[in-house]
Amino acid sequence: MTKPRIGVLGIQGAYARHAEMIVLAGGESEIVKYREQLDGLDGLILPGGESTTMTKVLGFRITHDDILDFARHKPVFGTCAGLILIACGVTDPRVRQLGLIDANISRNAYGSQKDSFVSEISLEFDRGVPFHAVFIRAPLILSVGGSVTVLSVHENAPVLIGSGMHLGATFHPELTHDTRIHRYFIQTVKEVKDGKTTRSQ
Numbered sequence: 001m002t003k004p005r006i007g008v009l010g011i012q013g014a015y016a017r018h019a020e021m022i023v024l025a026g027g028e029s030e031i032v033k034y035r036e037q038l039d040g041l042d043g044l045i046l047p048g049g050e051s052t053t054m055t056k057v058l059g060f061r062i063t064h065d066d067i068l069d070f071a072r073h074k075p076v077f078g079t080c081a082g083l084i085l086i087a088c089g090v091t092d093p094r095v096r097q098l099g100l101i102d103a104n105i106s107r108n109a110y111g112s113q114k115d116s117f118v119s120e121i122s123l124e125f126d127r128g129v130p131f132h133a134v135f136i137r138a139p140l141i142l143s144v145g146g147s148v149t150v151l152s153v154h155e156n157a158p159v160l161i162g163s164g165m166h167l168g169a170t171f172h173p174e175l176t177h178d179t180r181i182h183r184y185f186i187q188t189v190k191e192v193k194d195g196k197t198t199r200s201q
């Protein structure tokens with residue numbers, strides 16, 4: 001069986017480690033800088049970074065609309081700034097969102113870089129061992145719509161959410177050696193690829 005091929009948007013931010021995690025989690029990975037690369041992919045990760053900067057850079061070699069087209073048929077996973085981009089509502093007009101997940105987000109809600117923190121969270125799909133989640137100038141999910149499944153919470157706020165085939169995390173799941181969240185995404189990608197999912201939009 002061929003491995004699912006997952007792209008990591010590589011125009012800004014923390015993309016390299018995501019590509020390593022995909023391989024450790026059983027997929028093939030590719031750093032994506034050009035729209036033509038999307039054709040060969042089964043899923044896409046939008047990494048952490050700076051959502052205002054990513055908004056500006058999305059418009060050249062790969063655009064907002066290219067990713068929207070891709071997301072109609074294939075799963076997208078947004079982490080931190082990537083989640084801000086794939087969600088619906090954000091309290092910052094400089095960010096242009098894709099609206100793939102019905103969630104309202106507040107940027108930098110926990111404070112500045114020095115207020116970044118690590119917390120043990122429980123994963124709804126694998127409750128056995130806590131996940132060591134790294135929050136770096138993390139966004140806060142203020143509210144989610146009825147189509148959203150909350151997969152993990154921190155201090156009563158959702159921090160890992162799914163909607164149809166798409167996934168979003170307010171933290172950096174690539175900054176640990178724990179591949180469970182990447183494996184969860186890869187599993188969705190496989191199901192969509194094989195036409196087996198009940199999670200498609």
Ligand code: GLN
Binds near residue numbers: 050138
């Ligand atoms: N604060 C960043 C933003 O709003 C996100 C931080 C991150 O991705 N680690 O885009």
